[in-house]
Amino acid sequence: MRQAIEDRIGTSHGRSHAPGAELGHALLDGPAPGQRVGGHAVLLHEGDPARRIMELVEGAVMLTKLLPDGRRQVVELLGPGDVFGLACGDAYVCSAETLTASVVVAHERGALERDGALAARLLRRFESQLCTLHAHALVLGRMSALERVAFFLLRLMPEGRQPGRGDAPLDGSVHIAMTRQEIADFLGLTLETVSRAFSELKRRGLVALLRADEVRIRDRGSMERLAGAA
Amino acid sequence: MRQAIEDRIGTSHGRSHAPGAELGHALLDGPAPGQRVGGHAVLLHEGDPARRIMELVEGAVMLTKLLPDGRRQVVELLGPGDVFGLACGDAYVCSAETLTASVVVAHERGALERDGALAARLLRRFESQLCTLHAHALVLGRMSALERVAFFLLRLMPEGRQPGRGDAPLDGSVHIAMTRQEIADFLGLTLETVSRAFSELKRRGLVALLRADEVRIRDRGSMERLAGAA
DNA sequence: CGGCCCCTTGATTATATTCAACCCTTGTGG
DNA sequence: CCACAAGGGTTGAATATAATCAAGGGGCCG
Structure with missing residues (x-):
């Protein structure tokens, strides 16, 4: 391996x-x-x-x-x-x-x-x-699966994100350069749980999944509430 | 509060x-x-x-x-x-x-x-x-409750612990200056789960609980295996 | 076109949490 | 000196959450 x-x-x-x-x-x-x-x-x-x-x-x-x-x-x-x-x-x-x-x-x-x-x-x-x-440590020790994934996505696309940069394809979407397994290993979850959390965030209208590795945050406020923005 | x-x-x-x-x-x-x-x-x-x-x-x-x-x-x-x-x-x-x-x-x-x-x-x-x-992060993200508690106890009493120091009362026991709730908050668990893990480690003969806040490691090898000593 | 990798979704199971009761130790005041 | 109250700790039963097991669905490259 x-x-x-x-x-x-x-x-x-x-x-x-x-x-x-x-x-x-x-x-x-x-x-x-x-x-x-x-x-x-x-x-x-x-x-x-x-x-x-x-x-x-x-x-x-x-x-x-x-x-x-x-x-x-x-x-x-x-x-x-x-x-x-x-x-x-x-x-x-x-x-x-x-x-x-x-x-x-x-x-x-x-x-x-x-x-x-x-x-x-x-x-x-x-x-x-x-x-x-x-x-x-707070994420790993105290947050639910959905909260962890929300936290992860916010981290990928920080607040003051200027549009038009090389890694931001025109709209406010981000390319995720990690597989579900890698995200899971980062968040202390399994890849299935990460996938379900993505789906759930989509279902709730908080994010849009253009492709599996291309995400756009639709409702930043709700995402931040989920992720426990201090 | x-x-x-x-x-x-x-x-x-x-x-x-x-x-x-x-x-x-x-x-x-x-x-x-x-x-x-x-x-x-x-x-x-x-x-x-x-x-x-x-x-x-x-x-x-x-x-x-x-x-x-x-x-x-x-x-x-x-x-x-x-x-x-x-x-x-x-x-x-x-x-x-x-x-x-x-x-x-x-x-x-x-x-x-x-x-x-x-x-x-x-x-x-x-x-x-x-x-x-x-x-x-590895502990919080990837270890079971029992493993986390074993890890915590080993951390309190490092390998090369010289006997006879001020904080070591004669035998190899350690005083734990944290409540179960504080330990739980450190390990990302609940206080009940921490308590159960202590009991389980005692049942298995890996530790001795002299008092709730006084622990002695009986089988360091098994503890290290549990805690995933790299 | 086919194969591979990754992703998604469903069903079942394991693990830890929650809710609740009881116990033990310690310190206080009668 | 004993009784009692308070804070922490333990244990049990029911529940919630995520893991595991399993099947199927794209997208991409050869």
């Missing part, structure tokens, strides 16, 4: 790396300021020795953790500016996988001591990511 | 603050390097303007978030060295309440720019707290 994902790395964006090489190694070798990678590429493996810390410049990445029996949790969804590749001790605590084509920069961990500007930037970003995780 | 908690502040440790004053104000005024506070004292309120950032020197603190309808989630349990009082924008994202008598230092947020050593310390600590939150 681990191999199956890695197989996709070299091919998913058209350029081939050394066969069998992990993307982590490719990044390790390149001194490039920003490494471009395709979608569905595994960047890090939970448990691997943690030599570097990563900044996402562009794109979307998910961080995942596994239980020994295979249950998976997507612990964080990252966007531009977010940081990953954290370690407690000397191993990565999460796997990292791109959702869409992305640009990533990697820093040697030692650079944190020397580069004050980098450290300051990471500090600010860590604070922001901690806040997001706090909110997510 | 908010008042009910604050009522306890002035009295819980014998010394009285100014009547009606919040502990946050007491901390604000004192230039003391370490402010001593009693147990069950509210240090911060979610939503209040975030002027300072706090370090826990000694004791135990829990961070909580509320939904509009009153559902509560304990998002983090803090020990010595941990940092709290985070903000996204200009408001605290969590309330903070002591579980036991504690010592806290508060820093003006501006100090982060000036004090490089402080920033470096917080950066390291943020990384550690992010890792803990990642692990907790």
Whole structure:
């Protein structure tokens, strides 16, 4: 299963790396300021020795953790500016996988001591990511399935969303770059429950499902009430 | 409800603050390097303007978030060295309440720019707290009630626990400074379910319940298997 | 056109919640 | 010193919610 994902790395964006090489190694070798990678590429493996810390410049990445029996949790969804590749001790605590084509920069961990500007930037970003995780703990611990999915959709399309951006196709719809299974792993549900929640939100007229991966929020107020906007 | 908690502040440790004053104000005024506070004292309120950032020197603190309808989630349990009082924008994202008598230092947020050593310390600590939150997301999203409680108990009594410390009464037992409701709010369960899980762990011989708030782990291996030790 | 992957929906079952009663400990006041 | 009240904890029975098991329906690519 681990191999199956890695197989996709070299091919998913058209350029081939050394066969069998992990993307982590490719990044390790390149001194490039920003490494471009395709979608569905595994960047890090939970448990691997943690030599570097990563900044996402562009794109979307998910961080995942596994239980020994295979249950998976997507612990964080990252966007531009977010940081990953954290370690407690000397191993990565999460796997990292791109959702869409992305640009990533990697820093040697030692650079944190020397580069004050980098450290300051990471500090600010860590604070922001901690806040997001706090909110997510509330979602996972205390919200119903419908509430979780509403929360997820609002998160994809923040309030002050300017129309006409590249990822927003004209109207107010969003492309969801995750499968139902990935959404379920993010929200602590099963894929069937996520699917039912989408249908229920549609039935209630809160969202429109243009396609399975194209959603439009019809009634933001009700969605926010569901998601418990504080 | 908010008042009910604050009522306890002035009295819980014998010394009285100014009547009606919040502990946050007491901390604000004192230039003391370490402010001593009693147990069950509210240090911060979610939503209040975030002027300072706090370090826990000694004791135990829990961070909580509320939904509009009153559902509560304990998002983090803090020990010595941990940092709290985070903000996204200009408001605290969590309330903070002591579980036991504690010592806290508060820093003006501006100090982060000036004090490089402080920033470096917080950066390291943020990384550690992010890792803990990642692990907790896995617990909240993917573990059964029994597994969650096992995880909680292991967390209270880490592996390399040296005997004879102040908080370990001779044998390998731990005092739990939280009610069943607080544990439930931490694990995303109800207090009844937590109680049943304790009973089940006892029935299986994995733990001994000396008292409701005094637990001893009898079979660490089985507990770790339950909690999915990676 | 066919196969594959993902998504949706239905029926059944498992798990945790809710509602309710009772118990134990602790602290207080007669 | 005992009785009692209050707060937390435990346990049982009924219920709700999401998981599981199972079948069928697109859309997309070869």
